[in-house]
Amino acid sequence: MRWLTVIAVLCTIALVASLTTAWVVARKPWPQTSGELEISGLEGEVQVIRDEAGIPQIYADSMPDLMLAQGFVHAQDRFFEMDVRRHATAGRLSELFGEAGIESDLVVRTLGWRDVAEKELTLLRPATRSALDAYAEGVNAYLAGRSPSDMSLEYSLLGLSGLDYTPAKWTAVDSIAWLKAMAWDLRGNMEEEIGRALTAATVGTQRMADLYPGYPYAKHDPIVQQGGLLGDEFDQDVSGGGQRLLQRPPLGDPDALAALAEVRGVLAGVPPLLGQGDGIGSNAWVVDGNHTSTGEPMLANDPHLGISLPGVWTQVGLHCRTVSTECPMDVAGFSFSGVPGVVIGHNADIAWGFTNLSPDVTDLYVERIKGDTWESDGKDLPLVVRKEVIKVRDGSSIDLDVRSTSHGPLLSDLAELDDELDAVDLTEDGLVDQLTDIASEQGPENSGDESFEDHMSDVLQREYGVSLAWTALEPRPTADALFALNTASDWTSFRAALSDFAVPGQNVVYADTKGHIGYQATGLVPIRKPGNDGRMPAAGWKSDTAWTGEFVPYDALPNVLDPDSGIITTANQAVIDPERYAPFLTSDWDLGYRSARINELLEADDELSVRSMGAIQLDDWNAIGEVLTPYLLRVDLPRGYYSDGQRLLRSWNYRQGPESGAAAYFNVVWREVLQRTFGDELPDALDPDGSDRWFAVLASILPKGSASWWDDVETDGVREGRDDILRASMKAARDELTARESPNAEEWTWGALHKLELRSATLGESGIGVIERIFNRGGWEVGGGGSLVNATGWDATEGYDVVTAPSMRMVVPMDDLDAARWINLTGVSGHAYHPNYTDQTDRWARGETLPWVFSDGAVEDAGEDVLTLLPAGG
Secondary structure, three states: OHHHHHHHHHHHHHHHHHHHHHHHHHHOOOOOOOEEEEEOOOOOOEEEEEOOOOOEEEEEOOHHHHHHHHHHHHHHHHHHHHHHHHHHHOOOHHHHHHHHHHHHHHHHHHHOHHHHHHHHHOOOOHHHHHHHHHHHHHHHHHHOOOOHHHHOHHHHHHHHOOOOOOOOOOOHHHHHHHHHHHHHHOOOOHHHHHHHHHHHHHHOHHHHHHHOOOOOOOOOOOOOOOOEEEOOEEEOOOOOOOOOOOOOOOOOOHHHHHHHHHHHHHHHOOOHHHOOOOOOEEEEEEEOHHHEOOOOOEEEEEEEEEOOOOOOOEEEEEEEOOOOOOOOOEEEEEEOOOOOOOOEEEEOOEEEEEEEOOOOOEEEEEEEEEOOEEEEOOEEEEOEEEEEEEOOOOOOOEEEEEEEOOOOEEHHHHOOOOOOOOOOOOOHHHHHHHHHHHHHHHOHHHOOOHHHHHHHHHHOOOEEEEEEEEHHHOOOOHHHHHHHHHOOOOHHHHHHHHOOOOOOOEEEEEEEOOOOEEEEEOOOOEEEOOOOOOOOOEEOOOHHHOEEEEEOOHHHOOEEEOOOOOEEEEOOOOOOOHHHOOOOOOOOOOOOHHHHHHHHHHHOOOOEOHHHHHHHHOOOEOHHHHHHHHHHHOOOOOOOHHHHHHHHHHOOOOEOOOOOHHHHHHHHHHHHHHHHHHOOOOOHHHOOOOOHHHHHHHHHHOOOOOOHHHOOOOOOOOOOOHHHHHHHHHHHHHHHHHHHOOOOHHHOOHHHHOEEEEOOOOHHHOOOHHHHHHHOEEEEEOOOOOOOOOOOEOOOOOOOOOOEEEOEEEEEEOOOHHHEEEEEOOOOOOOOOOOOOOHHHHHHHOOOOEEEOOOHHHHHHHOOEEEEEEEOOO
């Protein structure tokens, strides 16, 4: 027994020693936040004041010192994230993570993000270039003398796995390249282009149109409701004319469709770190003083992005102690770690917020490829070939030939044929019949004769590829816009700043301390040739499908100052009615359920406060719930077990708080209805995800009890109607909730299904449980849902967990900037176990916000830690 006791004591000591060592290793990279530090490159003293959430407010006497200090502070908090991002945007993840990074690297190298960023650097204004260089100098001052284990716990663990690595110095290009990732995340309608083509091939063009409804201008107001073009400029006081473009005919060739399906697989393989570009939205609105309790404007913003840990934003304040021409910055807001300045926020004069404009800036071209040539108007032109070498940790390097047509790089070169077109009849006989049917829908002259069938058979022998035209591959000085925006002081300088904002195209709302509100559309929007609306992939071998090479002039983009309504709401809905605005922006808008609800709430209150604006951001009313529920209540169900969920719906107010049992039941029913109505006729890759488009689709067929979509094509000899599908869905939902939560319906909650799980995009996806637990956090039960104002989106093809969410929330009252509020999805720290790793997530999930003070005295009063940065040797 004595020996057992000794062994137990020794084991305990060893365990304590191990835990102590682990804790020391974990804490080792945490930043110094108080005292003094000497920093190479500084000209004068800089103060970094952090509040209880660790949010830094930086004070300096010159722009070089301010930018250098921001680079240093960003690196203190999140260098590993910054390093991974620059590897990702350069197509070099494989150097850190081996085979796991190859798929992403192939896409990024094919698109050539890093090359474009290097060209953009040469286009920037000297002041912007100086700021980028000073920021890089600050990051490098942090790197100097530190080992990887001094920078992050991730480097320590990667070192244990055998990685021999020292981070390279930071450069200005590293910062610019990250803007390409944001452009990719908010890239527009590429998925819709592919989806339409594959859907048309599966169910025909007419039924495809049922599943891609147009924007309901009569029901949901666009952002700009006055004005039009006067010559080449938008004028808010004139009425303009519009012009609708003809739609492209669908591509019916099976090899072309197969190539598109392959590219869809390539896009799906890009990791969340670089953004998925689908299901992304945002809310932003601004009201004038006639609608607020203070008589002054107020602005709110909450961008919806894919969830990650750490989150995409980090808060910061950047203050010149004396604002002057030489040191003009006095701004606070949300920044990207790795990029100097503030992206969204306010300065002493103006505030601004972003939502995705979603202009159609990507087009897919199906190309006819023969060896090293591609076809254009019957001529064979040489493909442009660029060679890339991808180095793979613990593996052989990959030699990649990137081939491009005049439209752009061939994404299809990355893909192998997958099974996404199983639902399409690809046998030759079935193919010719199918293409004949599609051609008949386009016009009788295209079908019905032997020459057409011969042509289709001949087409089968061709090799197809898919290229991508994308405005983000055109070098543009978007970084100039960010710095100019930070120092803008009025409507004129605000608009001038945004004139350089090329990608991603954004809706930008504006308020100033003089009482004005405004809106400006931004972005490089291609002008297409007549008949080319970008809704479907184009035939690349026809020159009339190419872009003209011109773009919608910035001054022609919709904008408005002090609109008659006193309210500007942007939630990714249509910008302006095309009946009075000729330039084509896109036809794939969000369908306006969020914007209509926001407008309703804003118009109902002419005493809006910071508190009530924040409450609107948390609104969880479900538009499709109001439409579908009456039909569910009319369905006959057996009394007792199967009617328990229906009973909950009888008193449901269509709100989706985390405690709501009715919301839990409704959303499970909603998912079942979508799958049972449409899943039997669509390939798995096109199954309904429950987004706003499906709100409109289901609402359109609900009144038609015998519509063909209700019939389950997999049941022979039986024709189902609406009530059959609803009844089966409600029964299945009852069974699922019994299994998932409780046999007692009174114990169901939406939050138990709808959880927020934050995962690190790197080691948090390692597949090693103990490692994942170090970096991942989860279990937050939240309300809201997809296409609600509180847009905690979930994917009905996957489950109920949150996949997109408000990445931050902010409300800015222009009468008192110290009364502003903000919250981040995660904390400012990227260090696991740090108190500021997910401290804001707890508040975010409860719907709370943090004080956002701005004036010098208020910042000083809120300060918990003060770090003084001094010139080295000074």
